[in-house]
Amino acid sequence: MRLLANSVHTFVKTMTERETDPINQARVRMLFYILVAYAIFGLTLIFAYSYNFQLLKLIRASTIFFFASLFIAFIYYANVWRGVAHAVLILMTLLGGWGNLLIFVHGINAATLQYIWMASALGFYMKGPKWGWFYSTINILPVFIDVAFTDRTYFRLDVDPEVVVRPVYIYVLTFDFFIITFLHYFFFKTYSKNFLTLTQTKNDLNQTNRKLNEIIYDVKKLSNARMDFLSTMSHELRTPLNGVIGLTEVLLKQNPRKDQEETLSILRFSAENLLALVNDILDFNKLESSKVELENTLFNLDNLIRNIHASMLIKSEVKGLELNLFIDEDIEKRSMYGDPTRLTQVLVNLIDNAIKFTEKGFVNISCAIAERDNQRIRIDFVIEDSGIGIEENNQEKVFDSFIQASPSINRNYGGTGLGLSIVKRVLALHQSGISLKSLPGKGTRISFDIWFELARQNFEGNLIGREEKPISDIDFSDLKVLVAEDNLVNVYVLQQTLLQKDIRPDVAENGKKVVELLLEKDYDVILMDLHMPEMDGEEATKIIRSLNDGRKANIPIIALTAVVNDLIIENVIRNGMTDYVAKPFRPDDLFGKLQKVVTNR
Structure with a gap:
């Protein structure tokens, strides 16, 4: 049976x-x-x-x-x-x-x-x-x-x-009733079983969702912990780097001997390399968390690219490379809206890579108009070198995070492997992509394009919007600056940097002293460190913004911080500060912020 x-x-x-x-x-x-x-x-x-x-x-x-x-x-x-x-x-x-x-x-x-x-x-x-x-x-x-x-x-x-025949009829009736009962029993048993299965599946899914929510919560905690760690490390690394880079800049401006100048240049180069690594990690963290938004400011692309070219010349000359620049003539006359900071980040990363991986020959930078209409313009950018090239099977990998073309690259050239990943993510924000062509031993060609909104003009042909003058054309000598900083090295760096533009600032070692000096004297701008004893920069700013004297209450306050993340920047703006400068800073970064103060004054 x-x-x-x-x-x-x-x-x-x-x-x-x-x-x-x-x-x-x-x-x-x-x-x-x-x-x-x-x-x-x-x-x-x-x-x-x-x-x-x-x-x-x-x-x-x-x-x-x-x-x-x-x-x-x-x-x-x-x-x-x-x-x-x-x-x-x-x-x-x-x-x-x-x-x-x-x-x-x-x-x-x-x-x-x-x-x-x-x-x-x-x-x-x-x-x-x-x-x-x-x-x-x-x-x-x-x-x-x-x-x-x-x-x-x-x-x-x-x-x-x-x-x-009665017995047969009874048999037929019994069988028919059995079939009818069987139909309902069997189908609804199956229905019930499937319903229970669906219910169990739903319960399992709810349980899985609860576990996923717990995992997401843990991941967020881990992410926040990572952000806190990076912020702390950023502050701890940037503070001494601010002194190293700032004082190196100051010494280079004091007519050192040839051998001293060479030593100082190497010192600055090493410090800036370390700063670049810190910035790459922080930038990647921000881009990965999708918290980056593009600016839309008026700028001149020709000036931007020529400044980048000039800043990269030293690196190329040290290696004996030709750093050639080709810019479409029509670009020189055009101003446009975009994010010059992020564009600079992309170009610097790509040009720096090209120089790093090229031992002899050239690095070419070209910029040309590909398409235009009455309101927009599409610019093609190309960076080409005669360097070591990339194997075909590694060309996709180089855009991944913390990945380099081969282990020997890190040993021979260093780096975090984040540069091209950052470039890819920034270009994605511009609704653009990157094209790479490379032959081992022959060189690499990287290209991308970006749409920009053209600057509008009024009926007289003047630009609607304002491009800032070169910093060298600005007179800062009568600018009254109050520096709030408790670190003596940073104070010295700021004093020596500001003296380059004949600015002699007053110094306050904490927020309480800042408020006292502001009540006694008139200032045009305050350079405010966030972390100080007795009273920090944020608390001092709140007190200043609540003053009865309208002019003093609205004084521009530029935050100085070695911790650069979205939360800090949001707090800076929310607490009433006008802008911020990340330490360590290049002199032009600081003077660019002060230029706005002079212009608005």
Whole structure:
């Protein structure tokens, strides 16, 4: 018996595994079990009707047995259960309700109603709502015909009804009730099972979501901890670097001997390299967290590129390289809106890479107009070198974070592997991409393009918007500056830097002293360190902004901070500071901020 049950289970499993939908799998099983039951039912009735010599019912029983067996074969070998379901419903309709009305009973009896119920339920369970309604309608129709027409000879075939043998009739009724009960039980058992499965899946999903939320929370905590760590490290590294770079700049301005100048240049180069590594890590962190937004300020692209070229000349000359610059003549006359800071970051990274990986030959920088209309202009940028090149299978990798073309690159050239990743992310903010062509030993060509909005002009041809004058053309000598800084090295760096423009600042070692000096004297701008004893820069700023003297309350306050992240910058602006300068700073960075003060004054 167990062997037979296992065989039937394997047989049914083979048929149902062809379907992926659990409901369809249930339909196949249900149809198979019904056909097996009807095959046994038909075979039993064949013997019963043969014994009672009931020819018409014998034919019906033989038909049921034949087609039930045939349909089982069709389902198993041809996988046409959908068509078989239709055939079963049609036969049930013809041999059941309509057969009983016209041939076997000449009316409606209990067995007829059972056939109608079976066909209706099977229609819905096997074929869905539309076919369910169809088969229900054509099966119920004999009941209405029987009720509507009282003349029992009307619509009847010229055949006498079969004599009902009570034991056989009871057997038929019992079987029909069993099938009806089985249909509902089996389908709703499957429905319930799937519903429970869905409920369990939903609960599992909710549990998974809770775990994911916990993981996300932990990741955010880790990310915040990383940001705090980077901010702390930024401050700890930038503060001494501010002294090294600032004092190096000061010494280079004091006409050192040739050997001293060379030593100072190497010192500045090393310090700036270290600063570049710190900046790369912080910039990458900001770009990765999607907290960077592009500025839209008026600038002259020609001036920007020429300044970048000039700043990179020293590096190229040290290596004996030609650093060539090609700028489209039309660009010289055009001012445009964009983010000059981020564009500088992209170009400096690419040019610095080109110089780093080129031992001899050249590095070419070109900038040309590719497309223009009345409002916008598209500029093509190309940086080309005769350097070591990149293997084809590594050309995609170099844009990944912390990845370099090969391990030897880091050993020979250093770096974090973040430069090109930063470039890629910044260009993505500009809705642009980067194109790289390279041959090992031959050199590399990197290109990208950016759309800029052209500066508008009034009817007299003057620019709407204002480009800032070169810093060298600004007179800073009468600018009254108050420096708030407690670190003596930083104070000395600031004093010596400001003296380059004949600015002699007053110094306050904490926020409390800043407020006192401001109440005593008039100043044009305050350079405010954020972290000071007794009273920090943020608290001092709040007090200044609340002063009754409107001029002093609105004095420009430029924050000086070695910690540069979005939270610090937001706090700087929210607490009333006008702008900020990141330490360590280049003199031009500081004078660029002071230039705005002079212009607005």
